[in-house]
Amino acid sequence: MPASNTASDPAPTPAPTSEPTRHARGSRGYRRVNLALFAAGFSTFAMLYATQTLLPELSARFDLDPATASLSVSVTTGALALAVIPVSMVSERWGRSRVMTVSVFAAALLGVLAAFAPDFATLVVLRAVQGVALAGLPATAMAYLAEEVDRPSLGSAMGLYVAGNSIGGMGGRLVTGLASDLGGWRIALVVVGLLALGSAIAFRVLLPASRNFTPSTMSAARLTGVLRSHLADPVLRRLYLLGMIFMAAFGTVYNYLGYRLLAEPFALPQTVVGAIFVIYLAGTFSSAASGRLVGRLGHRVTLWTAAAITATGALLTLPDNLALVVVGLIVLTAGFFAGHSAASSAVGLRAREGRAQASALYLAAYYLGASVGGPVGGVAFHGQGWTGAVLLVLVLMAAAGVVAAGLSGRPVRSPSPAPARARRPHAHARSAA
Template sequence: MIEAGSTAFWRATLALCIGSFMVFANVYVTQPLLPLLSDAFQLTPLQTSWSFTITTLTLGLSLLFYGPLSDVLGRPRLMLFSLCGVVLTTYGLSMVTSYQQLLLLRGIQGLCMGGLPAIAIAYMGDEFKRPALAMAVGLYISGNTLGGIGGRLISGFVGDWLGWQEVFLVMSLISLVCVTLFVWLLPAPRHFQAKPLQPRRMLVDLGDHLANPLLLLAYLVGGFNFFIFLNQYSYATFMLAAEPYNLPASLLGLMFLTYLSGTLGSAMSGKFARWLSQPLVIAIGILFLMSGTLITLLPSAWWVVAGFFVNAFGFFVAHSSASSWVSHTATHSRASASSLYLVFYYLGASSGGFYLDPFWHWQQWQGVVVGSLLVLAATLIAAVTLYFKGCVVPARMQGVFIQRPAV
């Protein structure tokens, strides 16, 4: 087993972080390009957002299948297959001549992208000792965040400088370098044991999780929070690209640096959970998200950016706590319970634009804020419901409050 600090530890962790960076850079690459794509193909904001929506939709659905397949076929082989698919589809995107072609390739790209996020932690669980696993997972998740930020920054600056098609060409070259490093660095598995594919067992487990109200509420909270949070960025790019701001794609890409406060939020969620139950920490995160959304109404681009810093902090506090709640609350098959959370999470990302679009046409950004607060009020109620139905008081607070029994 791989020990923390060993050469094999750093090679494996770096390989998975590079793969994660590559995947999430490609997921979010179109967000700063939305105004450019709208002009190039004469599309409405909703139609343009499909270039992002279709990818998160197919990515979310693919997560249900990669995990079980990796139990049969092996982890590195399937991860490499999916990463190579991302490189090829990204290069293909640089040569499309119609929006329909772009959507088709983005959908296929999403199917390819799901391989690494669905399998990476399972690979770590097979090969790493427990202390090494905790450290490696934290570094791997940071790769997710950096990929999301990096893809948007690359997209914004290259799109502003060369054009939207060249963005995909540059991303395909960067992705090819990432895949090469991934293959060179990742140690061959030594402790993997193939298992038979059991689709019936998988379906029964998924049904059990959906029938558990404590898990279902957490799935809905995570999905609907991302439903709002991520799609706010899409409509904010249109707001900031128009009068009175007139920001270019490069500066729109910089707006996604607000995700950095989410890294702080993820880290602090664990500290909050030492004093408060996880449902209450989720509720606190949602309140931050609602507050940041209101701040964006103030009449300055700087206030919009400040609001998104608050949003990202609150969202990742809630997201980290909700995903941890799922892992601790599932009575069996925790891996499939966590995968199902991610399915709701990405389905929320892929559908939020359709919900917010009527609000955008009604009152532009002010309408988006109203639509956002309606959904966030519902997720706040769901988080409070989780507290009353099944919260567990943190160990440091036991004896201060009476522990509420799970229902």
């Protein structure tokens, strides 16, 4: 008697797909990913540079020269640079979402606490600890995007994430400029901390659960091997160096912009100086457009273009003309964010394994550029005024052009080993970048 098809028969199970499901552009999940990381990027950059607009006030309050006052920014970016690789290891075991969540909430609370520092030394210590807390988001966000977003949509998603960073940097400076005029630097830091806390809540609510993350325990030996493999890749080395150079130039300009605009011949009030940072919107648009430009021109030409735009913007800020200074800052900001977006997205495309560590190395170099560029820029500014700061930017952008020349004309791709039967003893390997 043939078996009947009853309800007790097991239902056929679909064959497993060979490719994990990823969020594609236009999908609901893709929109939620972008909104969540936009909120997290906003929170991170608002806190990371919360004291940048306040540097002249900190100099006056604690009797500091510009280079010393800039330590309130440099220690935060430096601590982030040192912590980003260890935190990326934690994300391999605990998960990207969990690490990012702890990061944004802890950093927001530390930001509020920093407002109550009794002296500058305590403020610097709290800002350093906050930098360690902030490392969780940038250490894992790019790896999360590389795992959860499909490759054709990755460039745009990365651009939108960087756009959130730019708006966070702008919003944090706008808020601190206004709040410091109304109640001083302590009130400014409290307001930024509370704003960051709200953004952290939005991030946690919006972020989709990871679909493609597989927990792993990475030993110290394994980590060392992964880091060595990334550092042995000449393309990744160039991308890391480019991130460092671009950030050193950008930090030089924005660390000491307030000192110039508050002094003669401009003599602007602090609120207006803070409002100048609305210029960060130029970075929002240029970072989103950078992904499309890479698809058309390749990473090398895109990075050359970004360096040229950044240098042009720096030159435009030289005359003592406020309109030209504003135009120059718009141009410089657009160039910087285009270069950063192009370099960071290329890292995600290039790394075949250990993407969190590849991204962490990029960000360590990137924030090291901010940490070193701040004091070096302070020396240039202290010695030669604004002209010295601009000359340093020009030298750095020329260096960026030289480094980018080592990339090929095609968009960066991960190296794909040839099949064994196609390998020849004397064949020359083609660059995958």
